[in-house]
């Protein structure tokens with residue numbers, strides 16, 4: 001769709017011409033998010049600095065009938081932050097931490113604040129923003145809110161929705177609303193909480209009140225080595241059944257271990273079929289009480305080695321290995337495709353063997369990192385993008401894995417959201433009626449489907465169709 | 479309910495009474511019939527209320543999955559008993575309303591408790607639900623797994639909605655392992671100050687390492703002139719004892735090991751009652767102010783919730799309200815927790831409430847939208 005004549009000039013008047021970018025070379029950056037298999041090019045990118053500017057941009061776009069999409073760091077993995085024509089509202093200039101109230105454990109931030117940056121600001125107060133997506137060095141709080149991001153530590157500390165107290169938002173008609181507040185609890189219907197995870201399709205967040213969580217006084221990180229994947233998955237259930245709630249309980253399989261060790265030498269045992277990275281936190285006596293049952297559960301399920309990180313350096317090294325596991329796969333394959341299915345925890349063993357089976361059926365290697373304690377997985381399908389059907393086969397394989405998750409009572413996405421990527425699978429998980437119920441809310445607030453069109457819900461939204469499978473130079477994570 | 483060959487009709491009870499379907503099909507039929515007969519069921523101002531007590535089935539509960547799905551007629555206490563028996567824990571408490579069906583608790587915004595500063599509200603534990611829409615169809619939202627971001631999560635709109643958008647028939651909660659090795663604490667004093675000092679000292683991060691959140695459950699109450707702190711923690715008895723300010727004056731100090739988390743024993747709400755919400759840092763000022771002296775107090779200090787009650791019908795809360803005006807406190811309920819006039823909290827401005835109502839129940843089958851402060 002061509003940009004309506006006069007729109008970009010109007011936007012330039014609003015923001016100053018330097019904050020309106022139409023240069024085709026620059027627009028390439030916005031062609032995809034972290035999932036480069038889906039691509040679409042916007043007509044223009046704008047860089048607002050305030051809520052009021054966002055509101056004026058939106059009103060202007062709406063008056064021209066032009067679609068608009070909010071974008072944070074573009075690390076999303078479901079094609080949520082792309083726009084086929086129209087306007088991308090890039091929120092990176094709205095990157096200030098506005099207030100930190102350590103006594104009442106909240107902070108007020110702009111949406112473009114990077115997750116790690118916020119943590120750097122609040123750590124001196126003994127606090128943190130608990131959601132810790134592996135992309136936290138780059139992703140923004142606005143993106144975390146829109147995607148309801150999680151991470152390794154959400155097993156104990158919950159996902160983003162558990163840590164948002166309020167928001168300032170701009171609706172697709174340009175109206176500004178303040179939702180929630182700084183009090184720790186909200187009874188009654190909570191529209192701010194509803195917006196978390198709506199993938200920027202109902203409103204654009206321009207300020208966020210986040211809950212801050214006290215850092216644990218002590219942490220103990222352990223690495224258990226297993227000769228079989230089933231040994232690792234069974235240990236997960238055994239640890240939780242022993243009444244222990246680790247702060248994190250991550251599974252990494254052999255292929256990923258190989259990649260990590262080739263890339264950055266985290267000290268993972270390359271002979272292992274799988275490892276569990278287990279972190280306990282709390283008061284020292286609490287950790288002391290919990291360590292023994294954890295080791296016992298692992299040993300009883302066949303762990304051949306059980307190692308405790310000695311000191312902060314070794315702990316950081318192990319975590320570096322985990323957080324870079326996905327990126328490290330570039331060492332094994334020029335391209336890979338990741339999804340994020342979820343299964344009931346007791347079905348981890350079943351789904352992992354199913355994933356390997358599906359991979360071999362498609363003659364593709366699949367590496368796995370899992371937030372095992374949550375039953376949440378990242379199967380990474382390795383493929384060769386230079387072959388004609390490489391990407392298509394990877395997508396097919398990945399889709400089959402997600403269907404297998406559904407088959408055993410799971411979900412098609414635990415972290416990355418639906419975006420454009422899994423939109424066509426929503427009706428495999430939900431009935432038409434369930435989807436219509438969600439659509440009613442979308443229509444109420446985004447009646448002309450101008451805000452982030454064509455995302456999340458299948459059908460209906462015709463604007464913003466993206467082209468799957470277009471040829472894009474391989475990124476480190478496709 | 480009457481069944482004829484071709485249709486089922488509903489014999490409506492007296493206006494103002496509750497519809498108590500014996501199963502989900504019957505609940506759905508009532509909604510369908512309501513729209514035909516132009517009556518409404520559910521929200522404040524509706525022709526009838528809901529009584530979902532008979533919908534009390536456990537739909538699924540696999541201990542290793544750490545989720546439970548039940549119908550909403552069972553009580554929170556029953557649900558907690560069930561999961562605790564299997565070594566799991568739902569960190570929600572309902573204080574005085576533990577005998578209510580879940581539906582009532584959830585729909586009326588209940589579940590603020592001594593656990594809330596640490597574990598949040600029911601919405602923090604719900605992963606999925608089945609509701610009845612305005613056509614009497616069952617609609618599924620969310621999932622029965624711990625983590626899921628597929629589609630919009632409607633739970634935060636339904637919880638606390640007073641049935642305005644329809645009833646929740648079925649709900650899935652994620653669970654935690656039941657904490658073992660906990661320390662239960664009971665301290666009494668003649669003034670709140672030493673108890674508040676202890677709370678501050680235990681919760682304020684000391685240095686960069688932080689102190690964690692030591693309290694799983696925490697409440698402060700006053701009956702007559704005696705103040706009492708009750709709490710429980712994963713910290714050891716020794717660790718907690720070390721945090722007790724030695725110079726403070728207590729009437730009694732009681733720390734004991736416990737094998738399972740105790741449940742909150744909130745007093746019933748006889749007489750008048752006012753619930754304030756404030757920032758945790760303001761609680762001390764409010765509790766120490768002379769204006770609150772005449773009241774019985776029941777407070778979740780770390781969550782900034784203060785319940786004041788009084789039985790003397792001539793007492794007015796004016797001096798207290800004057801004292802609070804201009805401070806960061808607001809009244810969130812009078813008389814009963816989260817009553818109808820207060821349901822639309824600031825998280826849900828009226829214009830938005832109207833849009834949501836229009837989207838989910840345009841014909842008002844679940845009653846009119848009541849917005850008021």
Ligand SMILES: Cc1cc2nc3c(=O)[nH]c(=O)nc-3n(C[C@H](O)[C@H](O)[C@H](O)COP(=O)(O)OP(=O)(O)OC[C@H]3O[C@@H](n4cnc5c(N)ncnc54)[C@H](O)[C@@H]3O)c2cc1C
Pocket residue numbers: 033034069070071072073074075076077079080081091111132133134135138139140141142143144145146147148149150151152199200201203204205206326327415416452477
């Ligand atoms: C290597 C890697 C690892 C990752 N690991 C994790 C992980 O562990 N857990 C996890 O959950 N995710 C993970 N992700 C996915 C991604 O990082 C998260 O979804 C993140 O929250 C996206 O933030 P962003 O700022 O990059 O958002 P973007 O990608 O820019 O946008 C994502 C979506 O949010 C919308 N949006 C952005 N800002 C706003 C706003 N202010 N208001 C309204 N809508 C907005 C966009 O329109 C889009 O739909 C990973 C991604 C990568 C590349």
